[in-house]
Amino acid sequence: MRVHRLEQxxxxxxxxxxxxxxxxMLPPAxxxxxxxxxxxxxxxxxxxxxxxxADRHAYHIAVLKVPGGRGSGFVHxxxxxxxxxTISPPRNNFRFDDAPRSLFIAGGIGITPLxxxxxxxxxxxxxxxxxxxxxxxxxxxxxxxxRALPHGRVELHAADEGRRLxxxxxxASTPADVPIYCCGPQRLMEAVAAAADPAQDVRFxxxxxxxxxxxxxxxxxxFEVVCARSxxxxxxxxxxxxxxxxxxxxxxxxxxCEQGICxxxxxxxxxxEPEHRDSVLSDTERAAGKTMMLCVSRxxxxxxxxxx
Ligand code: FES
Numbered sequence: 041m042r043v044h045r046l047e048q049x050x051x052x053x054x055x056x057x058x059x060x061x062x063x064x065m066l067p068p069a070x071x072x073x074x075x076x077x078x079x080x081x082x083x084x085x086x087x088x089x090x091x092x093x094a095d096r097h098a099y100h101i102a103v104l105k106v107p108g109g110r111g112s113g114f115v116h117x118x119x120x121x122x123x124x125x126t127i128s129p130p131r132n133n134f135r136f137d138d139a140p141r142s143l144f145i146a147g148g149i150g151i152t153p154l155x156x157x158x159x160x161x162x163x164x165x166x167x168x169x170x171x172x173x174x175x176x177x178x179x180x181x182x183x184x185x186x187r188a189l190p191h192g193r194v195e196l197h198a199a200d201e202g203r204r205l206x207x208x209x210x211x212a213s214t215p216a217d218v219p220i221y222c223c224g225p226q227r228l229m230e231a232v233a234a235a236a237d238p239a240q241d242v243r244f245x246x247x248x249x250x251x252x253x254x255x256x257x258x259x260x261x262x263f264e265v266v267c268a269r270s271x272x273x274x275x276x277x278x279x280x281x282x283x284x285x286x287x288x289x290x291x292x293x294x295x296x297c298e299q300g301i302c303x304x305x306x307x308x309x310x311x312x313e314p315e316h317r318d319s320v321l322s323d324t325e326r327a328a329g330k331t332m333m334l335c336v337s338r339x340x341x342x343x344x345x346x347x348x
Contacts, residue, residue, distance in 0.1 A: 043123045044098065052105045053149060053181045054115055057091075057098050058125065065096045071156035072134035072221075072245065075099060076296045076304070077111060078126040080118075085111030086247065086302050088153035088223075089130060090182070093160070099130075102181055104149040128296065133303040133320045134245040136160060139219050141167040145205070145232055147224020148174055148181075153245050154221055155182055158189060168192030171210060173228060176200040211235040219243065226250075246319035249299050249336075263339040267291050267348045268310055282334040286348070293334060293348060300336035307334050312344035 045057035060066060069075075074088045091100030103115040119125075136157040144154045151172065161168040169192055174180040177198050186194050197205040211232065214220060216239040222232045223245040230250075236242045260278045265285065267273070270292075276285040283305055286293050296304035300318030308331050316326045318333035325331070334346075 041099070041125050041127050043119060043121050043125065046119065046121055049102065050179050050181050052179060053102050054105070055090075055100060055102045055181075056115065056119070057100050058127065059098050061124070063097070066099060067129045068096065069093050069099065069130035070132050071136040071160050072153050073130035073132040074134075074153065074245075074302070075101065075130055076128035076302060077101070078128075079110060079114050081110065083110050084296050086297060087111075088134075088245065090152040090155045093156050099127075102149065102152050128304070131303055134221070134223070134243060136221065137219060138164060139166060139217075141218045142169075143210075143214055143218050143220045144168065144170040145207075145210075145220065145222040145224070145228070146170060146172050147228040148179070150222075150224030150228070150245070151181055151186075153223050155186070157221060158186065158192065162189040162191050165191055170194045171197060171205050173197045173205050173224060174199070207231045208235045211237070211240065214240065216240050223247075243322075246301050248319075249301055250319040260338070263341070264343045265339075266311075266343065266345040268345055269348055276338070281336065282338070282344075282346075286334065291348065295335055298335040300333050303333070305334040306331050308347035310345040310347055312339055312341040314338070314344065315340045 041058045042061040043056055044059040047055045049055045069089050071093055074086045076084050076086050078084055087101035089099050090102050103112055105116045106112040134153050142161050144158055146154050158168055172194055197203045220242040222229055226248055229244050262275055262277045265274050265276055265282055272289050272291050274285045274289045276282050283293055283295055294304050296302045303320045309329055314329055314332035315338045317336040320333060
């Protein structure tokens with residue numbers, strides 16, 4: 041994939057447009073999807089696609105300048121138009137469903153996965169409201185684009201103007217049939233998760249592992265994993281991930297972030313009870329126990345049978 045355009049859209053955020061060097065069509069990406077960017081030093085970073093999902097010839101990502109950040113250091117340093125990059129196909133853990141009304145809550149660069157969703161809602165004539173928390177209006181990526189979209193409104197909460205979002209009051213006044221989409225700093229997302237009623241449909245995109253107490257690991261015992269497709273059985277010792285145990289046994293498995301946040305290693309569970317430690321699955325999906333992330337999750341049962 042080639043960098044076609046680089047644009048500084050705020051003092052701290054760079055927009056990158058990626059295209060196939062031969063002008064080919066790109067795999068489709070639904071609103072909320074992200075790609076993994078493979079950095080020259082071997083690290084992998086996930087970025088939400090913030091462009092128009094209907095544009096099959098370009099992907100757009102926006103990257104915040106973060107002191108010491110490897111992905112951000114690369115994008116804000118060495119990258120230039122014409123650079124070739126390795127990326128993964130789009131993956132979506134943050135599904136947007138059409139609804140007559142939707143509520144969006146963004147913190148800073150967390151606007152990126154929400155922008156295509158809001159565009160989709162606006163295109164379809166659905167009501168939408170965005171609560172956009174930023175340090176200042178000048179540091180809010182895509183603010184003018186968002187304000188120009190029909191059928192909804194942007195409530196800007198700029199810290200330098202003393203306007204803070206009252207999360208509890210907002211969630212309490214949102215009917216249960218209005219889906220809520222949230223992405224931003226960990227603190228904001230944890231506050232929204234804590235304020236939500238269990239009947240509310242709240243969806244998050246996590247770009248760092250969740251740390252709330254309810255998701256702390258319960259145990260670190262060893263257990264057995266049977267790989268149904270490859271016919272290999274491995275013991276996963278304490279302190280080793282399923283993914284690492286599989287790799288050591290020569291079993292092929294996809295992975296990317298290895299922190300339980302990207303969803304690349306999601307695998308179907310055929311038997312046994314997983315102990316979920318990821319930040320991808322919803323509470324309902326966790327309870328169903330049909331899939332698990334091999335990079336961080338473990339087992340409550342002595343044995344798991346996986347479709348791998
Ligand atoms: Fe990203 Fe497992 S590799 S969730």
